[in-house]
Amino acid sequence: MRYEILDDMGNIVNTIIAEKEFVDKHYSGQYRETVEPPIGPRFLITKLAMMLRFTDTEYAGIISASKSDPFVQAWYDLFSAMQIIDLKNQRLVDGIKLLVDKNLIAQDRATVILTTPASPTEEA
Secondary structure, three states: OEEEEEOOOOOEEEEEEOOHHHHHHHOOOOEEEEOOOOOOOOOEEEHHHHHHHOOHHHHHHHHHHHOOOHHHHHHHHHHHHOOEEEOOOHHHHHHHHHHHHOOOOOHHHHHHHHHOOOOOOOEO
16 A cells, blocks of 8 residues: 655655555654556657657658658658657647648547557657
8 A cells, every 4th residue: 555654743754555464563652654647658758669650651751742842841850859749738639630730640640649659668
């Protein structure tokens, strides 16, 4: 279980995971059990993981379009500058919508790219 360790004033000084017998013995009367926050889906991925979410044809089309379309180039520059890709970042979402509007990727593919939680190998 998870326990908050309290000082004499009732302030949290530490949080530990331990058996109840341990906290009773070492922190008698100076702890409270806490509920572990649920672990939800994660949407932070590496740049490589984002690149691999596109098919080779999609990615090649984006690179090709960036050479003649300043809006695609602007999105590609922004994407290239990102160290970690936050799939919930509004500028990234807007950029993916731009790629759909320019017929560089299909809407169903855009939805998959942006809404699939990070797998363990993709997590940033």
